[in-house]
Amino acid sequence: xxxxxxxxxxxxxxxxxxxxxxxxxxxxxxxxxxxxxxxxxxxxxxxxxxxxxxxxxxxxxxxxxxxxxxxxxxxxxxxxxxxxxxxxxxxxxxxxxxxxxxxxxxxxxxxxxxxxxxxxxxxxxxxxxxxxxxxxxxxxxxxxxxxxxxxxxxxxxxxxxxxxxxxxxxxxxxxxxxxxxxxxxx
Amino acid sequence: xxxxxxxxxxxxxxxxxxxxxxxxxxxxxxxxxxxxxxxxxxxxxxxxxxxxxxxxxxxxxxxxxxxxxxxxxxxxxxxxxxxxxxxxxxxxxxxxxxxxxxxxxxxxxxxxxxxxxxxxxxxxxxxxxxxxxxxxxxxxxxxxxxxxxxxxxxxxxxxxxxxxxxxxxxxxxxxxxxxxxxxxxxxxxxxxxxxxxxxxxxxxxxxxxxxxxxxxxxxxxxxxxxxxxxxxxxxxxxxxxxxxxxxxxxxxxxxxxxxxxxxxxxxxxxxxxxxxxxxxxxxxxxxxxxxxxxx
Ligand code: SF4
Ligand code: SF4
Numbered sequence: 001x002x003x004x005x006x007x008x009x010x011x012x013x014x015x016x017x018x019x020x021x022x023x024x025x026x027x028x029x030x031x032x033x034x035x036x037x038x039x040x041x042x043x044x045x046x047x048x049x050x051x052x053x054x055x056x057x058x059x060x061x062x063x064x065x066x067x068x069x070x071x072x073x074x075x076x077x078x079x080x081x082x083x084x085x086x087x088x089x090x091x092x093x094x095x096x097x098x099x100x101x102x103x104x105x106x107x108x109x110x111x112x113x114x115x116x117x118x119x120x121x122x123x124x125x126x127x128x129x130x131x132x133x134x135x136x137x138x139x140x141x142x143x144x145x146x147x148x149x150x151x152x153x154x155x156x157x158x159x160x161x162x163x164x165x166x167x168x169x170x171x172x173x174x175x176x177x178x179x180x181x182x183x184x185x186x
Numbered sequence: 187x188x189x190x191x192x193x194x195x196x197x198x199x200x201x202x203x204x205x206x207x208x209x210x211x212x213x214x215x216x217x218x219x220x221x222x223x224x225x226x227x228x229x230x231x232x233x234x235x236x237x238x239x240x241x242x243x244x245x246x247x248x249x250x251x252x253x254x255x256x257x258x259x260x261x262x263x264x265x266x267x268x269x270x271x272x273x274x275x276x277x278x279x280x281x282x283x284x285x286x287x288x289x290x291x292x293x294x295x296x297x298x299x300x301x302x303x304x305x306x307x308x309x310x311x312x313x314x315x316x317x318x319x320x321x322x323x324x325x326x327x328x329x330x331x332x333x334x335x336x337x338x339x340x341x342x343x344x345x346x347x348x349x350x351x352x353x354x355x356x357x358x359x360x361x362x363x364x365x366x367x368x369x370x371x372x373x374x375x376x377x378x379x380x381x382x383x384x385x386x387x388x389x390x391x392x393x394x395x396x397x398x399x400x401x402x403x404x405x406x407x408x409x410x411x412x413x414x415x416x417x418x419x420x421x422x423x424x425x426x427x428x429x430x431x432x433x434x435x436x437x438x439x440x441x442x443x444x445x446x447x448x449x450x451x452x453x454x455x456x457x458x459x460x461x462x463x464x465x466x467x468x469x470x471x472x473x474x475x476x477x478x479x480x481x
Contacts, residue, residue, distance in 0.1 A: 067346035112390035126200035177296035
């Protein structure tokens with residue numbers, strides 16, 4: 001983490017400088033109707049260095065990285081890469097999370113990503129039944145998709161036992177090393 | 187056409203061990219019939235999917251890099267991938283690490299081993315179109331899917347970003363359509379080929395996914411499609427499973443089977459229906475495909 005989210009000298013501002021607000025990104029975004037700031041509005045706030053507005057909006061988390069905006073932008077701005085960097089910053093910063101990510105859809109979406117990652121960490125691969133169960137438990141959405149559980153089981157779609165990879169120790173070290181590396185870099 | 191290529195390393199990815207087992211089975215069936223061996227990568231691990239690149243860029247490159255190194259260690263230089271999302275993560279990683287030496291050094295640091303490079307991730311659609319070719323595919327068809335109307339759904343990561351997914355057109359891909367035609371089906375054109383299904387939001391915001399899926403299904407129905415062909419486990423799960431929610435919540439019943447394109451290929455190539463796990467789909471397949479299943 002080189003630049004603090006609120007510094008003026010930010011590489012992201014530079015990446016977004018070429019945006020001329022044509023709106024093509026927002027027009028093709030499949031989740032535009034759910035975003036509090038549209039893709040192009042997010043880009044404008046970035047140019048202004050208004051990170052508070054960016055993080056206050058749910059847009060970073062509503063985005064599914066479908067890449068439509070980035071592949072259509074006439075200015076060839078790496079929109080998803082910019083958003084990933086913004087998302088990475090929030091993920092790495094508990095204070096930012098407490099300030100911006102404790103309510104509503106953002107909380108739920110972030111929680112789903114975290115559970116996904118801890119599922120990978122535990123097994124080396126995704127174990128789907130546990131993914132949905134833990135999500136429902138932790139989000140308070142106890143019965144979400146519960147009606148589908150039994151039919152998925154009957155259909156044999158859900159494996160009953162998790163598979164843990166042989167190299168799990170070495171695999172988990174990748175996660176730990178990333179954390180360590182980030183901590184060292186401050 | 188590269189007929190010499192008889193073996194690839196194979197990366198199934200997590201979904202193909204679980205919810206999308208039928209995709210794995212059908213893909214292997216098709217490749218066996220083509221005389222191409224897919225050797226599953228020993229002890230492969232998750233590519234990190236969307237969550238890893240949302241959390242930390244370094245993690246997002248390190249997780250695929252572990253698998254790319256495994257391919258190298260197995261003595262192969264190409265890895266075949268069925269899942270569109272895994273393909274995208276692995277290919278993006280090879281491309282980034284090739285030209286970003288700083289990132290490569292960081293990845294090697296967290297992997298605690300050298301990133302060897304030189305491995306090429308290939309999506310199975312790409313192998314089928316570019317190395318096998320339509321002529322050889324057509325030659326294997328014994329039970330053509332005559333007059334079956336199929337819309338091909340590519341979703342996001344088979345075509346985007348265009349510098350990664352290089353094997354088809356960004357806005358109007360046709361590879362899956364061409365394969366469906368080879369299988370004797372009618373490849374129906376429709377406007378939603380590359381629209382997003384809502385992807386990973388399925389876990390946390392299923393109501394939003396439901397809206398996107400409804401639009402897709404409506405267009406497929408309007409195009410008079412009988413089935414939707416897909417190449418991504420998440421697309422399949424969203425389009426198939428959410429039809430049950432549409433019935434329950436909105437009383438809309440599209441009755442639209444959503445099949446992996448290799449399931450349809452295997453069927454046309456004469457595979458036993460029992461082998462293809464159509465019973466694993468939530469939207470019933472028998473009544474649409476009955477004529478083809480029993481021929
Ligand atoms: S498409 Fe590109 S240039 Fe146009 S508004 Fe979006 S980011 Fe800006
Ligand atoms: S990548 Fe995100 S912002 Fe861009 S079009 Fe897709 S969902 Fe919208």
